[in-house]
Amino acid sequence: MADIILHHYAASPFAEKVRIALGLKQAAWKSVDIPNVMPKPELMPLTGGYRKTPVMQIGADIYCDTQLIMLELDRRLPTPSLLPKGHEGEARAIAMWVDRNIFSPAVGVVMSQIPIEGRFGETFKKDRSEFSGRNFDPERLRAALPMMRDQTYALLSVAGTMLSDGRKFLLGAEPCLADCALYNPVWFIQSQLGETAAPLDRLPGIVAWSQRMKALGGGRRTDIKAGEALDIAKAAEPGTTAVDASDPSGLEAGQKISVTPDDTGRVPVEGVLVGLAPDRVSIRRSDPRAGEVVVHFPRAGFVVLPL
Ligand SMILES: N[C@@H](CCC(=O)N[C@@H](CS)C(=O)NCC(=O)O)C(=O)O
Structure with a gap:
């Protein structure tokens, strides 16, 4: 698996939610320090406009919102699990x-x-x-x-x-x-x-x-520069995704859509639908600096609109 890269800043409490999970899992991860206000010129090429903190990058796959970041972390590093069996x-x-x-x-x-x-x-x-x-x-x-x-x-x-x-x-x-x-x-x-x-x-x-x-710690962290993370995205291929054809939204693979948080930082991100499941919606987009990336969002709390 490509390295886990967390784009975050020290004082962010939502980032701490992920850092403590990385501690729980004793995971090795790379850290990119991002500004705590806009503009975030080295993050936007990856997310396409999503501006909240934190963002997780694995190669050319970009995960927005801790609701999905935590599920994806657990999928990639299953032990110890974040999801207790049966609960x-x-x-x-x-x-x-x-x-x-x-x-x-x-x-x-x-x-x-x-x-x-x-x-x-x-x-x-x-x-x-x-x-x-x-x-x-x-x-x-x-x-x-x-x-x-x-x-x-x-x-x-x-x-x-x-x-x-x-x-x-x-x-x-x-x-x-x-x-x-x-x-x-x-x-x-x-x-x-x-x-x-x-x-x-x-x-x-x-x-x-x-x-x-607190005793869980923060895992094994290495600091890298934002430019290095962009190079990693550009050199990588996004992972495979699938669109659930029976999804109640009726959205279809290849359709152009926008995805926007429904609460704060309501900046729409546009792309081509490549993944749809009960817990996530994934869009492919292309950026001169980051190359071809797939940006993944949770379903709950996000407005998904066909363009
Ligand atoms: N629902 C989001 C909330 C993230 C959030 O609100 N993060 C705060 C920082 S803790 C933020 O983005 N503040 C503005 C900024 O960092 O630009 C998540 O779970 O990731």
Whole structure:
């Protein structure tokens, strides 16, 4: 198999979800540091416009969104598995619940307490306004802190009840996809505000669990330059994919389509449909710098339109 390349930046909590999974699997991987705001001129040739962090590259195959990145990692490196036997659906459902429900208030808890002006400045505010589709206003964020902390507390308490029978991880004795997903917002609060910052001060079970997660490490990482990753894509051939002819969408192989996230960073990526399955949609595109690549997206949370 070609090397796993993760395009990410250190402070990204969604990237931490993948890095901790690479730790769980003790995987060797290559790291490309990307900007935390647009423009991302060395990432766009690979993704065709998708701008979120992280992105995983394996040769000329580009995987967008951690929902799919984690499944693909597990397919390529099956042991130890991210999907506990007999509970694959539960692990995936909990991960989606965390991503869509806990991430946002946890980010609110952090962003309302760190000095945005000093640390990020106007470029960051403008970028995140475009990214989210609403004005990124530090004053409004600060005012919302009590509500964001309450929401984070209530939601993390639900996760805490999963651990209340003494199990070490959310779905049993071993860490899985659900744990990696929950580690994303918990790690973000801890890394920015402290190990037991509120509301974690009232959630000792979650803090103890986070220490077990942290011990998984980050795998075996080698840093490479973005240009090297582009050369790797150009020299590689994308893997084979198949279009499910009975898919309810009625889409057909070879059709030109666009794929767009339905929440933030809503930039459409256009290409030719080459792969369609319940968990993914894959399009082939060509770029002067990256060559022929196939970009893969999850189905849930993405709008797929024929062009
Ligand atoms: N649903 C996406 C969410 C990714 C996401 O929102 N990532 C944040 C960083 S943690 C992001 O893209 N921020 C803007 C940026 O990095 O340009 C996933 O699971 O990968």
